[in-house]
Every structure is written in C-alpha cells, then in structure tokens.
Amino acid sequence: MNKMIARLLMVAFCSALVPAAAHADEPSEIRFATEAGYPPFEFLDPSGELQGFDIDIGNEICKRLQAKCVWIDQSFDSLIPGLQARKFDLANSTMTATEARARVIDFSEPMYIVPVRLAARKGSGLEPTAESLKGKRVGVQQGTTMETYARQNWANNGVTIVAYPSYTDAFNDLAGGRVDATFQEAQNAIEGFLSKPAGADFELTGSTVDDSPILNEPIAMGIRKGNKKLKKTIDEVLREMKADGTMQTFADKYFQKENIRIAP
Template identity: 70%
Template sequence: MKTTLLGAALLIAAGLIPAVGAAADAKELKIATEAGYPPFEYRNPNGQLEGFDIDIGNELCKRLNRTCVWIDQSFDSLIPGLQARKFDLANSTMTATEARKKVIDFSTPMYIVPVKLMVKKGSGLQPTAESLKGKRVGVQQGTTMETYARKHWAPKGVEVVAYPSYTNAYVDVTAGRLDATFQEAQSAVEGFLNKPEGAGYELADMTLDDPILNEPIAMGIRKGNAIKADVDKTLKAMLADGTIQGYAKKYFAEGLIQFPAQ
C-alpha cells in the first residue's frame, strides 16, 4: 500500500492502546499503522483504534507477551519510519511487493484482498485504460494501486490523482472532481459505499489479475530485526488455528478476502 515523508507527527496512542492481556512490565512492541483505511485500520467514534489489522496486531502482542504501542502516521512514511527504528513493525494493509522487499523485510503472508475500481452507478467504467481514457481516477499515495495505475493507465490518457488518504479521494468523488477510485474492494465498501453519500456508487464488475495487485498483505519489518522469526511463527499459528480467519468474519463480505494455504 504506500512511500514519502509527509512530516506527519507520530501519535503514540496513549490511552488508546488496548491492554491485550499482557503483563504490565512486558516489553513494548511498537506497531505503526495509518488509521484511515476501514475496515483494516481506523478510529472508532471514541477515537480508539479498531480494525482487522488492529485485531491481528493486538493478538500478536498478547501471544508474544508484549505490550502493544500503536503509532498512527501516514502510510507513505511507514517504510522510512521502520528504517529509522521509530517502531518495530508496520501493520497497515501493506502489500509485500518485490520493490519493498529490497528495503525492508516482511512477515509471513497474512491475507490477500481483491482490488476494485469504484465508479458511479450506470457509468459503465471498468479498470482498463481504454475505459478510463480521459477520466480522473483517485488512488492513495504510495500504494500498489497507484503503482499499477501510473504504469498501465497514465501513459494512455488516464489522469491518476494521488491522495494521502482515500477519505480525501471519496470527498472528491462526491464533488465530481473524480470519476472513480481504485482501492481494496472492502475498503471502498466500508469507507464509502455503506455510507449515505455512497448510495449512487458501486464497484465495477471487473477484477484485475496482475502481480502488482495480487501480492499478499504482510507486516513490514526492518531488515535485520531478530523479531521476524517470532512474528512469523506466531502469525502462522494464528492462521493455522483460525484466529485470523475468525477476525475476518467481523469485517469482510464473503469472497473479499483470501488466506494463504496452511
């Protein structure tokens, strides 16, 4: 999902950090996320972090006997933050692409989510350069969706507009400044389509099958961080015993998430 320092302040989630059952003196595990991407990571009306990735991270801390400290910052600053040792893990719907693997490590794969184009009902738009020529498509900065759109669509006359958050993109959709947005399908459902302002919009029928978009989601880890072995072992156990799949049932419609074979 995201790569540029935007200078966003690190918001250590004091008072918003779930206890997750760890001992009071347990070693901290600092996990960064961008809490503007429901249902993966977001803040509830009380300002507390919630979401699929948050549930996974809290359970990881519990099983490792660590105290979770969540750090909320822009997605495109997650990799620089890892490299600067500002936190231990990046858990924010980050796709484990080959390009990212050159600069950080990743945990064992956790899940895969399909990517969809969100369009106005009746527009007939589909995620192809031919269909979108002359149109404006919103993506989030630093995401694999931006990478794909700039590689395959922009050279063929599609205007790709990048935003710090899809929240901003959805505002521009309703204002008529965008013709479509391109994101994980469930994020569009939770972040826009299920809201009153999303009533006139839908997901395009076509689902793209491309290596850029179909890489698994994993946790980012600084290269050389010895915690990777414990994180991998714990996440594999959480998949094997159905914990992660159980969390998914809280957030995802059927068919909008897949899991690695066990």
C-alpha cells in the same frame, strides 16, 4: 480517551493465550505503525479508539507474546521511512509485500490477499483498463500498489491519476465529481464510502484486477531489514493464528467472504 491521544498512541496490555516459552526471543513491547483511515483494516471508531482487522491481528500477537502493544498512527507513505529510522518495530497497515518494497524492508509471514476494484457512479460501466478509463480521472492513495499499478498501466494512455494522502480524501472528491473513479481494495470502498450516505449513488464497478502480480501479492507486516529475531517471533505467531482459525475469525468479523482470502 482523548481523540488526539488515540491517534498518536493506543496501549493495550494483554494476557497471554499461550505459554511464554512457546516463542523464542519474545519482545516485552511491540510498536506498530498504521494509517488509521482505511476501514475495515484500520480506522478510528466514534470514540477515537483504533479498530480494524489489522488492529485485531496486532493485538492478538501481543496477547500471545505477553507483550505491550503500542500503536502509532501516521501516513501510509511514511511507514517505510519510519521503519528504517527505527521509529517503530512493525508496519501493520494493509501493506502489500511487493518485490520493490522487499528490497528496502523485510516482510512477515504473508497474512491475506484482498481483491482490488474500481468504485464509480452507478451505471458508469467503467472497467479497470486504459481503454475504459481514457479521459477519466482516477483517485488512488499515495504510496500504494494501486497508485503504482495505475501509473504504470493507465497514466500514459490518457488517464489522469490523482494521488491523495488518504482514501477519505479520494472518496470525498468522487462524491463531489472531481474524480470519476477510485481504485482500492474492494472492502475499503464498501466500508469507507459505499455504505455511507455520500456513497449512495456509487458502486463497485468492473472486474477484479487479477492478472497483475503487484495487485495480487499478499498483505504482510513490514519489518526493518535485518531484524531477524522479531521476524522469527512474528512469523511463528502468524502461522499459529492461521492454523488455529483465529485469522479467519477476524476476517469473518470485517469482510464479505469474496473480498478476502487468508494466505496459505
């Protein structure tokens, strides 16, 4: 498949795993938006095909609903405006269901929770605190909860926060010494940087930030405000996938055990 086409659109026609009558108001097509630069959640494989944990979840939803999956790749910070503009039906891109976001969009049933860690040069000893990071430059992705947390807790205490369109750019600057650390979900740092040759001299450092609501809310799919029929249908399928072990099976495929927890 042409790589450019794959970045814009991937269509999956899937057979049903459950009878069509099992879900109310089933859509015939579901348009998912994602930012395909965040492995292992969503990424392009060497052939340009869209892959990842969130992609498997979305494709499974379409399979169970006998719906056509349409995948649209765009920047993370454009997902909420795109939902509001009706450019797609669901934002499925490791989006934390924060209170602030819930004021402008709705969210699906919670899917999973992932820990957030710093990545830095080996032996740096950096911790995710203003005291430890004072005088340092920390890379985050624009529009993420990590950016929000860093600006609220570190930016006014001598820490320079550098926001990037994607973590790929942040990791490049970490390798090049232009930032001292990056702040992201742990498994993304492992898959996107630490497991690659450029990340050989770097590691996850410091403790997991577990005392902040904004970083410990579950990941969910974003839905346009008022789209109650779609929300009801998606919630039903997600609950099924958690109950029958499908969600955990997908998690085991992509994550180290300590780096994800399926939401209850």
